[in-house]
Amino acid sequence: MIDINLIRNQPELVRENIKKKFQDAKLPLVDEVIDLDLRYRAAIQQADSLRSKRRTISKQIGKLIGQGKQEEAEEAKAEVTAIVSELADIEAMEGQLQEQIRERMLLIPQIIDPTVPLGPDDTHNVEIERFGEPVVPDFEIPYHVDIMERLRGIDLDAARKVSGNGFYYLTGDIARLHSAILSYSRDFMIDRGFTYVIPPFMIRGEVVSGVMSFAEMENMMYKIEGEDLYLIGTSEHSMIGRFIDTILDADELPYTLTSYSPCFRKEVGAHGIEERGVYRIHQFEKQEMIVVCKPEESPMWFGRLAQNTVDFFRTLDIPVRTLECCSGDLADLKVKSLDVEGWSPRQQKYFEVGSCSNLGDAQARRLQIRVKEKDGTRYFAHTLNNTCVAPPRMLIAFLENNLWEDGTVRIPEVLRPYMGGKELIV
């Protein structure tokens, strides 16, 4: 959500931004908002003055009755009744206009960062940098599920029987590896100064509708029957929810948090659970980074967050690259976004393992997350989030890159302490 003042004062800038995102169909929204806003403000003034009158006269009635002037009081009552009925119509209009403005404001995209490359869709995303040598070994790398099965580390058949498609049993060393990666990532982030947080895994409907659109909610969130609770799709939901409708002291900032949570997703819609294996599933676990900071610091944090993920994968000897989202592929709430992709020697291409986003003040404006300076000035905070690691998906990259020809999996040094000193999975 953008500042409505931007539409009032610099509508051209808002239109340009819509064009940059190849959403020309939304251009009329700008003029609609300008028109509705004018009418809304007029309605406010009219209603306010009526409310003011109602209040003044009502107070007088009290006095008149106190003085025993019944007749005058009755006259005044009639006057207020007339005002109140007039007010009812204007208030209805006021509410309607406000709702119409809000509906449109939610559709108008956030002003993107000037550094975002322009392009209509994800084919125009721009590779920024590669880290590590994307090696293609001279033996064939099996499908990740086959690798796991050979190591007796996964049971998808049983999971389908028990829970359905999109779930898994991890067992033995693979399960341990999964936990090791999470523990390691947690410590990795703590070492970089982030505060470790374990948030609620279920949140209220009110919070859900605050952090995502209705369509997203329908397609992603599992609802608990008979309760006003939803399973989180990512810890970002509960982490950002924590700050809804708060005013933070400027000297508390920045909040640099790293949170662990399981994530539950329906994955309804375009993709479904088509992909076999553990690439796209209903339940996975994730270590996340969340930053709430001052506006001028968000570009700096954006870079640092993305670098954290890159560094993390590099300590596990997985080649990665960063890919910047072009304007057309960027979600409407985001100012700038970078995907981190891990190398798949089997497919001989990179695939998404994490996503780093700067939401600017869009999320904060929508959720009323404000900052107060010592001198009393207030403004909206900037929020960022980034995947540190989502183990099931990263296991794919991990296994493919650390597999030896004889079928054993090498465990990188940094993970060994979390694996009881093991160097190999055989």
Added chain:
RNA sequence: GGAGAGGUAUCGAAGCGGUCAUAACGGGGCUGACUCGAAAUCAGUUUGGGCGCAAGUCCACGUGGGUUCGAAUCCCACCCUCUCCGCCA
């Protein structure tokens, strides 16, 4: 699950149909005085949001309705928090 209490500003808390919601009273914060400095003391100041060029004005007492000329205050529904008992990782 049973019983009770309660949701008012940064915190505690008063108000329980109009003349204190620019929120009593107390604490905290900030500014100033005194002081070499601090503590203590004294004085002042301190909610958020909308509209308006401004003067000013409106909204918010958990949420949503209702009654009334007028609602923090009365009525209805819902939400949440706390305490005790029970149950239980």
